Amino acid sequence: MLKSVVFDLDGTLIDSAPDLHRAANVVLRSEGLPEITFDQARSFIGKGASVLIERVVESVGLADDPEAHPRLLGKFMREYERDPALTVLYPGVIDALARLELLGCAMGLCTNKPEAPTHIALKHFGLDRHLRAVASADTLPVRKPDPAPLIKVMHDLGGPGLYVGDSEVDAETAERAGLPFVLFTEGYRKSPVEDLPHAYAFDHWDQLPGIVAQHFGALEA
The missing domain is CATH 3.40.50.1000 (HAD superfamily/HAD-like)
Incomplete structure (x- = not known):
């Protein structure tokens, strides 16, 4: 059988939550935005990188900016596509x-x-x-x-x-x-x-x- x-x-x-948390905060720092907590990052995992960044964008108050999601997602993917560190x-x-x-x-x-x-x-x-x-x-x-x-x-x-x-x-x-x-x-x-x-x-x-x-x-x- x-x-x-x-x-x-x-x-x-x-x-992988520690690396996803790190990558998201690298992006947020590069934008001069407030960082998210580890618990937030962990709760955003499950439906893929695009949804994770969508939730990050909402959490930092940029949901009304149509350019925020594609810009932050592009930066995030550059961080994401590295050998896992954490x-x-x-x-x-x-x-x-x-x-x-x-x-x-x-x-x-x-x-x-x-x-x-x-x-x-x-x-x-x-x-x-x-x-x-x-x-x-x-x-x-x-x-x-x-x-x-x-x-x-x-x-x-x-x-x-x-x-x-x-x-x-x-x-x-x-x-x-x-x-x-x-x-x-x-x-x-x-x-x-x-x-x-x-x-x-x-x-x-x-x-x-x-x-x-x-x-x-x-x-x-």
């Missing part, structure tokens, strides 16, 4: 991916992160060695919570399986794709765990291989 597992990136495999893998990620490979899982990625920083991060952390298919914010004309990118990755892997993510966007994407959702509870979600539809939940990556084995084992039984 094919065992496909697809992951979100930010807030799931990697904790981003870290969540504890246990690499070991979990290795264990999933031993279980015979085909693995992929579905993220709203733009293509260039996605591949920079995957290569930087060695995640590209484990992921056979990737959909970023630029892969299709639509992005999560539209289910099309997730469905594409599952198709590229050879069939449906599990989607692993951390947020409301990920939960909605899995639900719309008709796939079981595995919630990583230590990411960037804003809602209580019980308010997000999910088939399984975990708070440390050493738990995920057991969840995957349980799921596919039950299907084979």
Whole structure:
């Protein structure tokens, strides 16, 4: 039986909020604008760089300036497309991916992160060695919570399986794709765990291989 597992990136495999916070504030300082807090930056993550900067623009009072968003987004992307300096893998990620490979899982990625920083991060952390298919914010004309990118990755892997993510966007994407959702509870979600539809939940990556084995084992039984 094919065992496909697809992951979100930010807030799931990697904790990138410190780098996103840094990049946003570099841009704001260059504009002579007030900086945002780390908690603000963290709450802006999930729907891609354009939406993040849209929220930054609103937070600093420039929502009525039609030129602010494209200008700040351009500056932000130049900062964003660097090797991660403050981003870290969540504890246990690499070991979990290795264990999933031993279980015979085909693995992929579905993220709203733009293509260039996605591949920079995957290569930087060695995640590209484990992921056979990737959909970023630029892969299709639509992005999560539209289910099309997730469905594409599952198709590229050879069939449906599990989607692993951390947020409301990920939960909605899995639900719309008709796939079981595995919630990583230590990411960037804003809602209580019980308010997000999910088939399984975990708070440390050493738990995920057991969840995957349980799921596919039950299907084979």
